[in-house]
Amino acid sequence: MKIAIVVQRYGSEINGGAELHARYVAERLSRHATVEVLTTCAKDYLTWKNEWPSGEETVNGIRVRRFPVSCPRNTDDFGRRSALVFDRQHSLADELAWLDSEGPKSPALIRHIDQVRDKFDFFLFFSARYYHAWHGARAVRGKAILVPTAERDPAMGLHMFGPMFRDVRALMYNSFEERDLIHGVSGNQAVPGVVVGVGSAIPERTQPWRFRKKFNVKRPFAIYIGRIDDNKGCPALFEHFINYAANYPRGLDLILLGKAVIPVPSHPRLRAVGFVSEEDKFDGLAAADLLVMPSQFESLSMVALEAWALGKPVLVNGACDVLRGQTLRANGGLCYESFDEFAEAMYCLEASGPIGAILGRQGREFFKRHYAWPVIEKKYLDMFDRLKRDSSVRPVEPWPGWWARRRRTLPPARQIVDSVPAGPVLR
């Protein structure tokens, strides 16, 4: 079996959620099939500037083909178009222009996908909202499997994504909340889909003391792992934590691992150690009392899964349906929606507290049951088998004509997403 994985960026040094997810899946599936990755030369997700040379290379034993991005993102133009399609009545042409503006626009990649469509059994497209997934899925309709990695953001309410969700052969969802969102906006219940998620490269052994020694950490602490950014809810986390530190002098410290995009406030109990190696990351996680996830927009928190894999409880932002649902299903942490809840939950989840260890243990069991690699691999392979057996191809929805595409009659995308019921899925 030959599988092509199409993703916006790819590389061992890229730690973004969907890209890392794609790399893990590629490396795991390569044990069962021939896997080739088709991607762009971009490294930075904000500019999509060509930074890698185009052509072929091998990353961790996987063959990777890179194609140049035709033009980097113009942030002003993208912002203007986003405001139009998210908040005002617009046309399908406006949405397509938004997609081009968002990038990474790589017609060469789409041309290549069209050319090699017969060489592969399936094309796995990661991240539904990007140019490569929309155009690529249209180019290889009968072989496209989508891993949407969709969050509850207005982009999912764009009209153009509806046909894509309905026309692909199958969808590999990250969570039940994501599946319900996509069902809600596109009505694609008939398309085969399975909630898979992703595993992680959990080390056999961690050394918490090494992390403590390396970074001179003496007090118990909570850890945040990820980009320190507005989008990840870090400002609210800082505010809550500084408040908490003032109220509970003997409480936990907070250590931040990851690249800081926004300034980190100066506080004796708040420390950002910057981007660290995987080894340090897992050692830090093992040394921490708990993991904090303040993000409001997540399709699946891999770092939460990693925390559970190490038996650590998580404290997540309750405003994020996916995180909340995941935590409630796993019984592996607590949620907060206000400072009071944050402070109480921090207290409860301390290692010396009453329930932190129990929740961590339950999280570990949840991880083993649902997110261990053998389970994930089996779900992918079962889906491939199912699609091979079922060769029936659904009729393709007709694409609107030139005039119809330019008629500004589509409602704001945000309105569409807001109309879909929210909340965690508890099953």
Next chain:
Amino acid sequence: MSDFQVKSDAVDVDAIMRQIRARIREKRGTDYTEAEVQELAKVKLEQFLDPKGVRSDLVAQFRRTRTISPAPPNYDFEDDTIYKTRRGPLRTIRRLLNPILKLFLNPNPIAAALHVQARVNEEFHQRFRQREDMDPLYYELVHNLALEVTRLGIEVHNMKMRVESVSSRIDFDERRGRALETVVQYKQARPQQQQQRPQSQSQRQQDLLAQDQRPQEARQQTPSMNAPTAPAAVAGAPVVAMPVTIPAGDSIGEAAAMPTPVSAAAPAADRGDRHDGEGERRRRRRRRRRRPGQNMGDQQFSSGGGANAGDDAGDYSSTDTGADSGNDEK
């Protein structure tokens, strides 16, 4: 923070979250969601903007002294402005010579630019005027916010003082409670007392009836006495075994502070056994123990009541440690 009730190895996150919210509700009274907090914040802001809300003379003064700046000079520049003149024929000649002028320079972009500039000037003036109109509102808002913050600051300060006062009172009460616990001891009921109880109860009821009339009698006897002193005597009355007459020469405070409830019931020999010095010490101790705002009569009432209650029950009595002087004489 109190600990959670973890009854088994398996923990239900939903249940824990419910417990957390319940505790927060207990602490804060109401568990507001973020949306509700935002709503409350909006309401508060509306109050500030409300003209019936907080006001100050400064705002009025600001409004009085505010002067509206005059409109800056501007001009109207249309396509034909450069040819305008009061003399009609000259305008016609200029227009006729316009092609020749255009051989040397093109006046159209200049005219267009000046036209745009005139519109820009006008636009900016309008915006500036709008801004000026908004200034008092901002001023008022900031001023009222400052007032409110100051008021809240004072309130917080007062609250802190009250909390300190309450906590010191609690400490005092706890210490007192502990001291009392150490001196109370269990004592077997005496059969003789039990036999006497019905008699003493009926006698006490008679006393109570007599006591209801006593203040009036006292008032009739000493019309110059202050009314507030009578309740003090009444307060001591339930434990009085025989009617007490207040001598005219005695001050009421002394009469209230030194009722003779227990002394009437207690044998005089008991007191006679004690040395005078010890009695003096006891009195001093009593005075020391008095709390601010509590007079001797109140203290006697509480201690006498306790003694009497002990008498009724026949189960408890206090040793003479000075904790409850009323019991010493029993």
